[in-house]
Amino acid sequence: xxxxxxxxxxxxxxxxxxxASLTLQAGLIGCLLGPSGCGKTTLLRTIAGFQRPTAGQVRxxxxxxxxxxxxxxxxxxxxxxxxxxLALFPHLSVAENIAFGLRGASRGERDRRVxxxxxxxxxxxxxxxxxxxxxxxxxxxxxxxxxMAPRPKLLLLDEPFSSLDPELREALPRELRRIFREGxxxxxxxxxxxxxxxxxxxxxxxxxxGRLEQWDNAYRLYHEPxxxxxxxxxxxxxxxxxxxxxxxxxxTELGRLRGEMxxxxxxxxxxxILLRPDDVLHDDASPFKAHIVDxxxxxxxxxxxxxxxxxxxxxxxADSHHDHKxxxxxxxxxxxxxxxxxxQDAADGPAVx
Numbered sequence: 001x002x003x004x005x006x007x008x009x010x011x012x013x014x015x016x017x018x019x020a021s022l023t024l025q026a027g028l029i030g031c032l033l034g035p036s037g038c039g040k041t042t043l044l045r046t047i048a049g050f051q052r053p054t055a056g057q058v059r060x061x062x063x064x065x066x067x068x069x070x071x072x073x074x075x076x077x078x079x080x081x082x083x084x085x086l087a088l089f090p091h092l093s094v095a096e097n098i099a100f101g102l103r104g105a106s107r108g109e110r111d112r113r114v115x116x117x118x119x120x121x122x123x124x125x126x127x128x129x130x131x132x133x134x135x136x137x138x139x140x141x142x143x144x145x146x147x148m149a150p151r152p153k154l155l156l157l158d159e160p161f162s163s164l165d166p167e168l169r170e171a172l173p174r175e176l177r178r179i180f181r182e183g184x185x186x187x188x189x190x191x192x193x194x195x196x197x198x199x200x201x202x203x204x205x206x207x208x209x210g211r212l213e214q215w216d217n218a219y220r221l222y223h224e225p226x227x228x229x230x231x232x233x234x235x236x237x238x239x240x241x242x243x244x245x246x247x248x249x250x251x252t253e254l255g256r257l258r259g260e261m262x263x264x265x266x267x268x269x270x271x272x273i274l275l276r277p278d279d280v281l282h283d284d285a286s287p288f289k290a291h292i293v294d295x296x297x298x299x300x301x302x303x304x305x306x307x308x309x310x311x312x313x314x315x316x317x318a319d320s321h322h323d324h325k326x327x328x329x330x331x332x333x334x335x336x337x338x339x340x341x342x343x344q345d346a347a348d349g350p351a352v353x
Contacts, residue, residue, distance in 0.1 A: 001026040001186045002047065002154055006056035009042050016042040018210040019056070024203060026061075029180055029187045031197040034207035034233070040190045043207075044156055047188065048081050049074035061153050080147035081156045086139055088131040094118070094142050095127035101149040117145040121179055137172050144176060148183055155180070157189035161196055173199035194234060206230050222276075228342055231274050236303075238314050239272035241344070250339060253308055254288070259339040271341040275314055277303060279336050282318035286331035290314070292324055306332065 002024040009017040017039040024030040032040035045051040047058055049071055058066035060079070065072040080101075088097050095114050102110045118124045121141040131139055140160065147155055161172060177200045180187050191197055197204050198218045205215040206229070214226045225231035228239075242252035247264040250257050250273055257273060265271060282304075290306035293313060297320065304316040304324070316332060324330050 001028075001061055002030070002188065003059040004043075004047070004056065005059075007043065007046060007053050007058060008055040009039070009046050009051055010054040015054075015210055017046070017053075020205075020207075020212040021056075022203075022205055022212060022215045024186065024188060026186050027184060028202040029177065029189070029200055030203045030205070031201035032188065032190045032205050032207060032212075033192070033194060033197045035192055038207040039210040040207050041158055043212075044158055044188065044190050047154070048079055048156055049077050078150075078153045079156060080150070080152035080154070082143045082147050082158070082160055084159045086143040088139060088142060088146075090131050092130075093127065094123060094129050094131070094134070097131070097142055098145045098149055101146055113149055117149060117183075120183055121145045122175075137175075140172060141176075141179070144179065148185060153186065155185050155187045157187065159190055159192075161191070161193070170195075176200065206233060208233075223338060224340060225274070231340065231342075235276060236315055237274050237276045239342070240275045240312070240314065242271055242273050242341070244269045244271055244341070248339075250341060253310055253312065254314075254334055257334055257336055257339065259336045261339045261341065265341065265343060270344040272344060274340040274342075275334075275336075277315040277317035279334055280306070280314055280316040281333050281335050282316055282322050283331045283333045286333045288332055289329040290316075290332050291329050292326050294326060295324070304330070306330070 004020055004022050007017060007020045008015060020043055032043060034040050042051060046053055046066060049066065052071045053066055053068055055068050057064055060077060065077055089100065098114045098117055099110050102113060118127050121144060123138060123141060126134065126138065134142065173196050189200065202217065203215060204218055204221055206213050206221065208229050214221060214230050221230060221234045225234060231237065240252050240254065242250040244265045244267055245251055245256065246267055247261055248258050250271060252273060290308055292304050293307050294305040296303040300320055302318050302320050302322065304318060306314050306316055308314065
């Protein structure tokens, strides 16, 4: 449904997006994820047709819609867009807001489509209400329904949850995923919140300084990050120095860590190995001890920050019935199947996973 090939977007001499390429299949939900100013909204606007690329091309359903020399106008792309401020019409009812995008359809067609969407987003009883009478989550669903009304090829969402309270930001992404699935929509959203991305998206692109560092599913981003930035930005973890012994073994302060390395480094290579909190297990029987520096209670788990003998810190996710206090020493062991390492002489280079 969506294909970007070598898309670069510049504002004068400043490149906001650099050589971005991705593919999003029909019926899937994609996400552009990254910190503020990384270029994700600029890329979204380029897909919508509001911004012309400096190089590369954008295709929708196999048709070229943007190049450096030509841009198909946004209104001719059959793309729906939901902005951060939702832009609902305050003087129109919920049903009238949804019907706004169906100009040209007969009254009967309009009424049928509005009814379908009200049912889909769970607002069938609020068609006559006005935006100011709705909660933030209900307004969000009205904006989504309005964008879906003309059955766009692609639906674009720009920071869709930024104005919602934390409770809604937790629940609404899962609800919208259901709505998009049932409605057969192809969706691309922009966010800086990885929890939102993980809750909604099938494919996620992590961006930094205009570059799309990795386009992948959430599992691979977490367990097989392709760059140091992705490893640091997605999830929690630390880099532990080590030396490669062989294709399956790295010598570290925690002992020899063993696991599969698909693209091995030569023996003797100095590397940093990615260690996630769930790679470090609390084990009272283990002779290997580390001191608790800090802890965060997460309900079912504690996230412990541990200091090794060298002073280097690692993270450990432990069941919350293991209630240890800062200053205590606890036994730990590692549990790693897949080694993700970065050569130390390539500070920002690709992972060897």
